[in-house]
Amino acid sequence: xxxxxxxxxKLSPRYLFAEIARQVNAYQAAHPDTHLIRxxxxxxxxxxxxxxxxAMHRAVDECACASTFRGYGPEQGYDFLIDAILQHDxxxxxxxxxxxxVFISDGxxxxxxxxxxxxxxxxxxxxxxxxxxxxxxxxxMAGRTLHSIPCHADNAFTGDIPSEHLDIIFLCYPNNPTGAxxxxxxxxxxxxxxxxxxxxxxxxxxYEAFIQDDRLxxxxxxxxxxxxxxxxxxxxxxxxxxxxxxxxxTIIPHALKSTDGVxxxxxxxxxxxxxxxxxxxxxxxxxxxxYTPEGQxxxxxxxxxxxxxxxxxxxxLEQLGLTVYGGQNAPYLxxxxxxxxxxxxxxxxxxxxxxxxxxxxxxxGPHGEGYIRxxxxxxxxxxxxxxERIKKLYK
Numbered sequence: 001x002x003x004x005x006x007x008x009x010k011l012s013p014r015y016l017f018a019e020i021a022r023q024v025n026a027y028q029a030a031h032p033d034t035h036l037i038r039x040x041x042x043x044x045x046x047x048x049x050x051x052x053x054x055a056m057h058r059a060v061d062e063c064a065c066a067s068t069f070r071g072y073g074p075e076q077g078y079d080f081l082i083d084a085i086l087q088h089d090x091x092x093x094x095x096x097x098x099x100x101x102v103f104i105s106d107g108x109x110x111x112x113x114x115x116x117x118x119x120x121x122x123x124x125x126x127x128x129x130x131x132x133x134x135x136x137x138x139x140x141m142a143g144r145t146l147h148s149i150p151c152h153a154d155n156a157f158t159g160d161i162p163s164e165h166l167d168i169i170f171l172c173y174p175n176n177p178t179g180a181x182x183x184x185x186x187x188x189x190x191x192x193x194x195x196x197x198x199x200x201x202x203x204x205x206x207y208e209a210f211i212q213d214d215r216l217x218x219x220x221x222x223x224x225x226x227x228x229x230x231x232x233x234x235x236x237x238x239x240x241x242x243x244x245x246x247x248x249x250t251i252i253p254h255a256l257k258s259t260d261g262v263x264x265x266x267x268x269x270x271x272x273x274x275x276x277x278x279x280x281x282x283x284x285x286x287x288x289x290x291y292t293p294e295g296q297x298x299x300x301x302x303x304x305x306x307x308x309x310x311x312x313x314x315x316x317l318e319q320l321g322l323t324v325y326g327g328q329n330a331p332y333l334x335x336x337x338x339x340x341x342x343x344x345x346x347x348x349x350x351x352x353x354x355x356x357x358x359x360x361x362x363x364x365g366p367h368g369e370g371y372i373r374x375x376x377x378x379x380x381x382x383x384x385x386x387x388e389r390i391k392k393l394y395k
Contacts, residue, residue: 020041036356044241045377045379075269076103080284082249084288089234101254105279107235108233111233114275117271125167127149131170158182159171174210187217191223194229199229200256210238221251229256231252234249239302252265309376316387332374335374343369350393359372361373
């Protein structure tokens, strides 16, 4: 009889968002006429940019003709998308990468979870707390030792540089769930730590397009020395509505080596060739189109829509006397629960009394207790209605 990977038994019985869905679905089933406004899971509501839609239509038409049909593509991604990424996402910021350092994927979630395939299970992993659950769960599955990096208001939710040795560090900025951002000065401290300890920073920049402050870094490679110690993950999900289409990319510089001198770029390339057939041609053509002038304008319009929601939430919740973080350079708001109420109780109270769905902070780790996360990915009309309901609840 085959045996199981017993590390899976160390996981929480339920994935955070599956548990939220269970409770919300149970409430909806008992109250079928209630209109719930969902500000919990970070799925988007605005349609795909028209430039991407048209490009994908053309790609489908190509696949309908034998002479232009596309079968298996390169596991690393098509050159047309890689070239667009380099030209638009990095070169304007003074970052010059080679095409072979870019790996197109089906999204940042997959790559942040799968990157551990090329890293030893003996590595000690630094995980910020609160944290996006995938970082912690996938390392628990692998059997790695986790070290908590507390993130709280006193350190601007960016964590204190550890005094002990870590081998791998997960950082996500702009942050999910807290909406916090990392200054160049603080990110430089993390890069310096990684160089000193020969550690690897796994930097999730999925929300960089939401940054409004030009002084903030969009990429870890804006920091000197980062090419020797960092992998960066990007996504088209929230910026261009690709949550269902699935497309993102990962940067692994050639300069990044293990402590014994092995190229991580080479290992990841080998892993992808064996375990990944590449993102679809159709989705990659759609992603390429968001870099056209029309696509860029349409993406900016979508981001402005979500940030308008975020700024409105921030103002309304502060007026109610709640302590609010994020929402300025990120689509997430991190809100203190009132009067010391625990986060799951406040989640249930908003669900049952205001019919608004949020995410309890405790689900992101022990330091998330006492907070809820609110996403700004809804419609403007639902955003207005949600705040009116919460205001009435407080009155």
